[in-house]
Amino acid sequence: MEDFETYISKLREADSPLVREMEEFAAEQRIPIMDRSGIETFIGLLRIQRPKLILEIGSAIGYSAIRMVSALKVASVVTIERDNERYAKAVEYINRSGFGDRITIIEGDALLLPDESLPNLQYDALFIDAAKGQYKRFFEKYSEHVAEGGIIYCDNMFMHGAVMIPDEEVPKRNRTMIRNLKEFTSWVMKHPNYETSLLPVGDGILVAVKKRD
Numbered sequence: 001m002e003d004f005e006t007y008i009s010k011l012r013e014a015d016s017p018l019v020r021e022m023e024e025f026a027a028e029q030r031i032p033i034m035d036r037s038g039i040e041t042f043i044g045l046l047r048i049q050r051p052k053l054i055l056e057i058g059s060a061i062g063y064s065a066i067r068m069v070s071a072l073k074v075a076s077v078v079t080i081e082r083d084n085e086r087y088a089k090a091v092e093y094i095n096r097s098g099f100g101d102r103i104t105i106i107e108g109d110a111l112l113l114p115d116e117s118l119p120n121l122q123y124d125a126l127f128i129d130a131a132k133g134q135y136k137r138f139f140e141k142y143s144e145h146v147a148e149g150g151i152i153y154c155d156n157m158f159m160h161g162a163v164m165i166p167d168e169e170v171p172k173r174n175r176t177m178i179r180n181l182k183e184f185t186s187w188v189m190k191h192p193n194y195e196t197s198l199l200p201v202g203d204g205i206l207v208a209v210k211k212r213d
Helices: 004-011 017-029 036-049 063-071 084-097 132-145 159-164 172-189
Strands: 053-057 076-081 103-107 123-128 146-154 194-199 205-210
Touching: 017 063, 017 084, 036 063, 036 123, 036 146, 036 205, 053 063, 053 132, 063 076, 063 084, 063 103, 076 084, 084 103, 123 132, 132 146, 132 172, 159 172, 172 194, 172 205
Parallel strands: 053 076, 053 123, 076 103, 123 146
Antiparallel strands: 146 205, 194 205
């Protein structure tokens, strides 16, 4: 019997050749991009929200930015990437996608960028998909740029199940990152200024709605 993902894949429209090329490149180079169930759920949430301006922390090769503007016909994305090689590849893919007028990519470390590096705008949505151990710092720095009623999305909240096993069973090189991610999850789920849900799809997607005063 086929699994749910295979069944769903037969129903959706075929991806563009560029999207398929990006997925293959990411797999070959071991560059993390959102998995199928995660990106489809994320895009579905965005279609419901209908944001016009999105800020993304962690461009990688531009995959999610391209998927977002492709699905949301009036949305624009500002995205930040610190890795030089991934930034260059993202620029290439964004130019080839034809969405260069709707995607602005900034090269730099999102935690070190001065405020003037970011367009002085209020964003409808913030998507955090960068260093997992730094999610709380990303959230604290960039949440002020999210409009009231806006939504902050975070990917890889489960880290392939690592957050659900005892700390001593996590490989030593990942323990601090996993501990930070778990602490961030607990912190944001209880944050008084956000209504937060943790969705068990893909590798875990956190959805935090910024309350209005």
